[in-house]
Amino acid sequence: MLSPDILLAGTINGLLTGAIYVLVAVGLTLIYGVLHIINFAHGSLLMLAMYAAFFLWRSTGIDPYLALPLVAAGGFALGYVLYRCVIGRLSRGKDENILLVTLGLAIVIENAALFFFGGDTRTVEVSWAAETVEVGPAFLPLAKLVSFAAALALCAALGLYIARSDTGKAIRAVARERQGARLVGIDVEATFAISYGIGIACLGAAACLLIPSFYVAPTSGHAFVLVAFTIVVLGGMGSFLGALVGGFVVGVTESLGGLLLGESLGQIGIPLIFILILLLRPAGLFGSRA
């Protein structure tokens, strides 16, 4: 049996990783909540953002954590333009078309990345990435602590923005009542594009937080997007709080699963808790029955 100290360290580690999952999942759940589609391009856009952070670092030496505002803003712009010029235009107002368009986008982006950047894995080396901080019984990588705090701060800021600002209210209005939103003069198409942009901005931020302790290759998005789907569904589709709690649940499950069952068998933890939660709460932790 493992000592309590190791379990505690594993839990903390899971929470730290979970914060990044939260950021990826919040973007996915926001897009789902407003557009009512799963954004299949989520993983490949995350990968693209990681390349952006990588190339920014390699060409200018800028620390990925400092490049975060830039990459997030770039993500917003890319998402907004993608929605306006590709997704919205090709879908012609049908939700099921949006689904296929985002799937097509994922394939195109991934292969374009393979073509232009090659299949090698690339890493960013920042001097402080190897530093650790002692927290209770655990030695935690500084990079993960910083990314944890940053991810939570960003989620809080986004939550506040959506709760309080007029644009945030418009987003929530469009999510639940498109016709009503049109009749108070909300530009529904622009709101779709803004929501998609915010979702991709979250990926930009997540990419910058990930890259110092991870690597990027054209397939990097896969691992995260599958986890993000799991989080969004078990938290409750479209629920902000669900993505938050779900991200931590999955992060801790993954970390403890690895500790208790070993790296490869430990992967079973996530699907196991996923099935368990859906058995007890079919709409997810914070999902509302539609």
Add this chain to the structure above:
Amino acid sequence: MLEVRGLHAGYGALEILRGVDLDVGAGEIVALLGSNGVGKTTLNNAICGILRPTAGRIAFAGEDITRASAMAIVASGLIQVPEGRRVFPDMSVRENLELGSYRRGRGRRSANLERVVAVFPRLAERFAQKAATLSGGEQQMLAIGRALMGEPRLLILDEPSLGLSPRLVEEMFALIGRLNRDGLAVLLVEQNVVESLAIARRAYVLENGVFAMQGDAVALAADPALRRAYLGM
């Protein structure tokens, strides 16, 4: 104020409105009557920019709005309270009202909020509650309050009495009369023929996509053909 000429509209190959002319003057209540499925809501949506007309012309306050976006139409002060209320269910009453001034009247939001609350004191008691938890009558008040937040020059009410108890229907019509006495022009789209003709100045009766009858509300109310068709007399 509102001028509709030769309007045709429909969905795909299905033509619902087949040449409709309608006017609403400043300060008037005009009733648009007809049974289910004759095209009342289609006409409404065409006027509000939700549905593109296939032919004809719509003008509001002297401006051609036939091809204008729903946003531009709201911005010009033509505001619809839709059938089924369409309030934002998971947002608070306050947020619903605030969004009413999203496109128009944003600068006078707090003053208008006070005005709306004065008209509907019930909404003030429910300010923090989610709209979905309100009763049908309260949701209707909220939908009208939300529209008033946008400082309408012409208010289109689509079936405001639908699903309300007889007493609330009474109250609703009394309220519409009050709003109109304060100078607001109203296009009232209704199935409730008796009550509507009682408060309207003029009325149109829509049947199969064209107006079967129109004219002075008092004269229409006495019209034997209308009484036979809609009142069973």
